[in-house]
Structure formats: C-alpha cells, structure tokens
Amino acid sequence: MRKLDSYLELGLLGMSRGGQLSWFNGHFGAALLAGYYLYKEHKLPEYVLEGIERTGEHYREMYPDWFVPLEKEESDSALLELVLSGLAKNTEQLTASGHGLALGVLALKALHDAPHMRTKSVIAGIVQMLERTAEDRPDRYWGIDNYLELSIEEDRGIPTYQSTLDMAKQAFAELHLVAPDQIIDGKKYFFRGELEHGITHAQALKELDRLGYTDLAKAGMKNHRFQMFLNRQKPHFIEEKQVRTPAFSTILAPEYWEKRYDDPHALKVPYAAWDLLRFVPSQERAVSEYDTCKILSLMQ
Structure with missing residues (x-):
C-alpha cells in the first residue's frame, strides 16, 4: 500500500479538524482527498503520484495534529444529513467563492466511500466548516461594495x-x-x-x-x-x-x-x-x- 491509499481517511480527518479552526484550514484535508481521487480515478504517470504524495506529506508535516488517526468511535449514517443541510445552505447564496461546495462535496464524496468515517466528531467539524463558508466579506470583488x-x-x-x-x-x-x-x-x-x-x-x-x-x-x-x-x-x-x-x-x-x-x-x-x-x-x-x-x- 502506498501513502496515497491512506488519504481518504486522513483527508476527512484533516478537513474536519482544520475546519473547526477556520473554513480555509479545511483546505488541507480537502487537498489530500483531491490527491486521493486523482490517484483512484485516473491512470497517471508515477511521477505525478509521487508529486501528490510529496505535497500531501508536506501538508501533514505542517499540521500533524489534524491528521492523527481517529480513536475508536461508532459511525452513524444518519449524520450525513447534517452535511447535506450544510451544502443546501451554501446553495442559497454565493458566498466564499463557492468554497462550501468545493470543500463540502469532497467531504460528501469521501463519506460515501468511507461510511465508517461518519462519526460525530468528524461530521461536527465538517458541519462547522460549512457554516463558516456561508459567510463572506461583502467587498470581495473589485469595484463592488457589497x-x-x-x-x-x-x-x-x-x-x-x-x-x-x-x-x-x-x-x-x-x-x-x-x-x-x-x-x-x-x-x-x-x-x-x-x-x-x-x-x-x-x-x-x-x-x-x-x-x-x-x-x-x-x-x-x-x-x-x-x-x-x-x-x-x-x-x-x-x-x-x-x-x-x-x-x-x-x-x-x-x-x-x-x-x-x-x-x-x-x-x-x-x-x-x-x-x-x-x-x-x-x-x-x-x-x-x-x-x-x-x-x-x-x-x-
């Protein structure tokens, strides 16, 4: 097994724990998930896979506490509805450049592929991240006050x-x-x-x-x-x-x-x-x- 194979679970952990601090910090777990799906869904040259791992491992070194393996915790598939509610909230109005969807759908996809990760602690962090992406700075775009x-x-x-x-x-x-x-x-x-x-x-x-x-x-x-x-x-x-x-x-x-x-x-x-x-x-x-x-x- 190569390092990329661990990025499904590690990505969800990193997104959940980083997302509890700020929605931007959820990016680092999302990056591992992106690397995982690049690896799983496409036939790529070995140097690309090595490049994904090189950068992915760098993120893990930057924020080691976010990627500590999950302690034994029961999963509950009903918790997925909380993620879907967070995604629905982010479709009501454009905020944060669509990050609620860009990050949240990666989490949703991973939770479909790893149902054992639908635990209270993992879902709570992802939901908190989605709540934060529903807010934004009104003057984000050039020449527009709000x-x-x-x-x-x-x-x-x-x-x-x-x-x-x-x-x-x-x-x-x-x-x-x-x-x-x-x-x-x-x-x-x-x-x-x-x-x-x-x-x-x-x-x-x-x-x-x-x-x-x-x-x-x-x-x-x-x-x-x-x-x-x-x-x-x-x-x-x-x-x-x-x-x-x-x-x-x-x-x-x-x-x-x-x-x-x-x-x-x-x-x-x-x-x-x-x-x-x-x-x-x-x-x-x-x-x-x-x-x-x-x-x-x-x-x-």
Whole structure:
C-alpha cells in the first residue's frame, strides 16, 4: 500500500479538524482527498503520484495534529444529513467563492466511500466548516461594495446554463486573462484565486449531480453563473501582469509535479480541472487545459 491509499481517511480527518479552526484550514484535508481521487480515478504517470504524495506529506508535516488517526468511535449514517443541510445552505447564496461546495462535496464524496468515517466528531467539524463558508466579506470583488446585495437572476452577460457541461465550459472560458492575486489600497483581491475557484466550484456541482443530488446541483449552478460575472470584475491595469505564456502546457507536466507546494490548491485545482476536462469537447480541451496551466504556473 502506498501513502496515497491512506488519504481518504486522513483527508476527512484533516478537513474536519482544520475546519473547526477556520473554513480555509479545511483546505488541507480537502487537498489530500483531491490527491486521493486523482490517484483512484485516473491512470497517471508515477511521477505525478509521487508529486501528490510529496505535497500531501508536506501538508501533514505542517499540521500533524489534524491528521492523527481517529480513536475508536461508532459511525452513524444518519449524520450525513447534517452535511447535506450544510451544502443546501451554501446553495442559497454565493458566498466564499463557492468554497462550501468545493470543500463540502469532497467531504460528501469521501463519506460515501468511507461510511465508517461518519462519526460525530468528524461530521461536527465538517458541519462547522460549512457554516463558516456561508459567510463572506461583502467587498470581495473589485469595484463592488457589497456583492451579497446584488441579484443573481440578472443576465449580466453570462449565458444561462442548460447543463453541467455548459457550466464547465464557462469556467474554462473565463481563464483567458489570468493575473496574480494583489493587494490594492489595503484590500486583497483574488484575481487568480477567483478563477481557480470557478473551476473547483463547477467540478463540485457536477460531482454533486453525479452522486444523485440533482436539485442541490441545479440550485448551485445559478450561483456559479453569478460567480462568473463577479470574477470578471478587475481593474484594467492587471492586464500588465497577466500570465501570457504558462510555464508548461499540460496539467501532467513533470515541471509542475516535481515541486512541493504550500498552497493546498496545488492539488485541488488539478483534481477539479482534470476531472472536468474529461467532459469538454476534444476540440476545446487543449485550450482549456493550456489556460488552466496559467493558474498552475502561479502556484506556490
């Protein structure tokens, strides 16, 4: 057995324990889950698997207490309803760039695959994380004082999604201009981050639909469409700093996987993008993957 085989349980533990401290800290367990599913669902070169383990083990070293094995505790499948309620709350309004879905659906998927992990302590941490993702800073997006007060029903130049494929294609289409996150006038704007969250949010909703939670997925798709509009809000001067040519042109590039990353998105974005790219028409896939590499070129 290789280290990756342990990442299903360790990912849930890390997400639960980290998520009790802040929703962002839930990312590190989610990253291990992303690495696990990359490994289990795709035939990948050995150097990619080694790269996942290199970074995954780094996260475990950063926060060792979060990944201590669970003490013996009875599981209760009825507790899964608490996670579903937390996901439903996060479909009511776009908050935190869709992290409630991006993180929560990974947890839901893992809890389906590891029902023995549906314990009170694990579920409590995940539910607490989902409660926190339902709140956000109102001036998160450039030039908008309070995006939480805007209507999501307006057209705003984004076509209505007829399918999850439409949503995936739109998320990739928004990657034509990728620029680094920046602090402007004392506020941080996630110009790169919002684009990667468009991908992780879309993949989570597609996965939610695949798992049979179609109504939740449809409710979330309205928020994703609104998110695409918000992600377009950028000052003109960031074009000067955009990534015009990524350091590599494929998500499986050895240059990417030979490094060790601090940012948990380093595993989450490849997982989400690689999964979504399977459904993108072949004539569009190369451009979508190339543009995703602009994001990965900025990963630290």
